[in-house]
Amino acid sequence: MDQLQTFLLPLLLLLCPPVSTSKEGGGEARPHSRAHPTPYLAFLQGKDDNFCGGFLLAPGWVVTAAHKPLTVILGAQTLQRREESWQTFEVESYHRHPAFTNPKNGNDILLLKLKGNATTNSHVRPISIQKSRVRGGAECSVAGWGYGTATVTFREATVTIITPRDCLSYNPGLPGNVICGHSKTAGVPEKSDTGDPLVCNNKVLGIFSYGQSNWPDFYTHISPFLPWISRVMKSA
Numbered sequence: 001m002d003q004l005q006t007f008l009l010p011l012l013l014l015l016c017p018p019v020s021t022s023k024e025g026g027g028e029a030r031p032h033s034r035a036h037p038t039p040y041l042a043f044l045q046g047k048d049d050n051f052c053g054g055f056l057l058a059p060g061w062v063v064t065a066a067h068k069p070l071t072v073i074l075g076a077q078t079l080q081r082r083e084e085s086w087q088t089f090e091v092e093s094y095h096r097h098p099a100f101t102n103p104k105n106g107n108d109i110l111l112l113k114l115k116g117n118a119t120t121n122s123h124v125r126p127i128s129i130q131k132s133r134v135r136g137g138a139e140c141s142v143a144g145w146g147y148g149t150a151t152v153t154f155r156e157a158t159v160t161i162i163t164p165r166d167c168l169s170y171n172p173g174l175p176g177n178v179i180c181g182h183s184k185t186a187g188v189p190e191k192s193d194t195g196d197p198l199v200c201n202n203k204v205l206g207i208f209s210y211g212q213s214n215w216p217d218f219y220t221h222i223s224p225f226l227p228w229i230s231r232v233m234k235s236a
């Protein structure tokens, strides 16, 4: 994880340089001058302290899986306190894939139209969808909040992609449009990370759907749903 961050940080600084550079000790302390390493990540709050993950696909749209959240928080690096970088939205409408029944049958994708549009900056930015094939053995990453107690900071894990054929051979009932991945960090993602983005080469490939102990984790492969996604976004 640390390796990933040391690798990502210089890259992100290149992609989103600070608005201005002031010398240390020069001006007032500016909270959150540090760019968010995963500015597309959303923290979704539901009823009764339930929560899950998601990501920003467009200024007014967040993608998640399974559960319907009430509130969407973007731009958070910690949940310990409200940060200036937060952008908080209520959900205007929910768009669940019509073929979804339960995560084990696939089609685990839920689009949230926000009440309003997120403002893009160094803490909040949409991510685009990975349309090209990602080979087995490729290393991607998943980011999320884990068991989101109020003290939690988001975490990332490296995920090795398992080819559909290999995954199917261990898991014959696997539905279509599911990607299997093996996390290198124990406990990431975990149950409440549902909806977390699986990111390969700076584009989102999958949505964390569910995991099983001693099994790979299962992610919804997003690109096959692109026609449905654009229909929903146009019509809502």
Ligand SMILES: *[C@@H]1O[C@H](CO)[C@@H](O)[C@H](O)[C@H]1NC(C)=O
Binding pocket: 059, 060, 115, 116, 117
């Ligand atoms: C959000 O952005 C979309 C697309 O640019 C625009 O059509 C819509 O009116 C905006 N919504 C709000 C609430 O500003």
